[in-house]
Amino acid sequence: MSTARILILARLFFRYFTRKALSVGVLRCRLARTLLSLSAVAGVTLLSAVAASVFHDMIPGKRELFLVMQVSTAGVVFWTFVVFIFVKILFVKSDQLMRYTMLLPVSHRERSAALTLYEFSMVALSVGVLFLPLAIACLTRLGAEAIPAMVTGIFMTAVSAYLVLSVLHNLVALALEAFGGSRLVHIVTLSLMAALTLWYNGASLTLIRDITGDYLQGSVGFHLVNLFPFLSEQAGWPMAAAAFLTLSAVLTILAAFTSPRIFPLPRRFIRVPVPFAGRSLWPMVAALTRRSEWWIAVGVAYVCSILLWLEGDTAFAYSALILLSQGVYVHSAASRLRLMPGYTRSAGKEVAYMLIGQAIVVAIHALPISLLATVRPDALDDLRTVGLALLSGVILTTLIAIVFVAENDSPLVVFTGYAVCTGTLVSIGAMVGVLQVPGPWLWFAAACTQVLAVVYSVAGMKQIMRWKRHEAAVPGS
Amino acid sequence: MKRLFQVLNAVLAGFVGALLLATASILMLMFSTRAPGTRAVGLFGGVLFQAADRSDGSMTLELGVENWTGFVVLWVVLSVLAFVSMLMFGWLRRYREGLAANRPDLE
Structure with a gap:
């Protein structure tokens, strides 16, 4: 595997999707693009100001702020799910690009690594932007003291969730490949991931209630999504960092080994019998x-x-x-x-x-x-x-x-x-x-x-x- | 047909504008009324907000539109404003096109 080739391919994906995204629908119009960018910047600024004001007026101490960071891990995992599915759909819709990369002198492992790198950067960027107001508000209130809590609550949680999802996705794809269903990989994996997202969305309310309940009892409970904030609270920040690095290394190796041997080209249409042929509808x-x-x-x-x-x-x-x-x-x-x-x-x-x-x-x-x-x-x-x-x-x-x-x-x-x-x-x-x-x-x-x-x-x-x-x-x- | 759509767009814009103003007024009353039991009205008597303490320690909130006439008048005024703006925008665009047609160097 050549790192240079992986980076070139990842850059190609990035440029392709940026150009594709900016050349369709309302986004083709420069005014619409400018307006959307301005509203995004204004939205982040406004949300940061509101969050900073709420933190200042309603949240009395540091302990409560750390609770907010713990609760936000549930949201981070949810949005990682959403962006993961979104990026997968993006690739499913771009089978022509995938066919093109098969003509390039790159191995399948290199293509998979480039795809993973692109997916990961998209997930990191999206989750980073979504949780930027919270991060800014915490930094305004706590200063540099908030950085470890932000890193464990947002960064480490998002990265680990992404890697877990990648391994799960690859395992399902491998299982389908083994049973001769590689043409159905995208449909099945996306359906499962979407169902999982909806289930998690329903379960996250209970999760938040449990985390808040633990806080009211004066303790920090372990709820899987808050693994790193929990470790940071119980064993200190270096322990959380060490656990994150170990987990990431294990999951990355697993993701590399479980990546499908061939890139399954998506099936865009399914032959389903539709009765009443000849009718106008x-x-x-x-x-x-x-x-x-x-x-x-x-x-x-x-x-x-x-x-x-x-x-x-x-x-x-x-x-x-x-x-x-x-x-x-x-x-x-x-x-x-x-x-x-x-x-x-x-x-x-x-x-x-x-x-x-x-x-x-x-x-x-x-x-x-x-x-x-x-x-x-x-x-x-x-x-x-x-x-x-x-x-x-x-x-x-x-x-x-x-x-x-x-x-x-x-x-x-x-x-x-x-x-x-x-x-x-x-x-x-x-x-x-x-x-x-x-x-x-x-x-x-x-x-x-x-x-x-x-x-x-x-x-x-x-x-x-x-x-x-x-x-x-x-x-x- | 084009004029009909302009009227429809203006009416919708006026409605959303009136909704926005009425909601903003209630939110402002909500955050500026300090004493419990005070009946605060805003938007020319159109919206009201009242918070009262109950015997069990909880609080009741009364909020909403007090007088629909004020809301409807605001809706009509905003719709007329939106319609006039659309007419003026169209007129200015036609004027610019006319200028450009007579003076190609302006394009």
């Missing part, structure tokens, strides 16, 4: 159903619903909402259909087909989850709410798909779309909550929002068609 339904990502969402939704159902709760019905995660791809999934000869539809009809097609696909795959309610009738109320949420979600995700067109299935555009939409909805929801708007008015506002979303979807679709006509008429535009 068939192409749209088939385009949505045959995407491999759709089956990841279905797998995760079913696993979560069964786990929640086994727990004896009625919350299993809400697992169906996971199916909506694929709604933002509805425009790009049907983009190939629009290239077919004789395929001309008005914007309104196109939006209607996207809405109905998505509603059919979601309803069919949500049916098995709703059947679980027959065994537990107390979940019927939740099912009614889920039905409404699915209907609303289909409309809103179609709007996001049109506003943030995920060209070439770019995960970054999808992520931006989701982030903007969630941020807007949560902010408006919080404002409406503070204003204590009466229930009937809320229902009326929700209905108006759905109607407006459809109207704006049609307007957006018209605009996209206008741009496409312009691009076709003016070459090079």
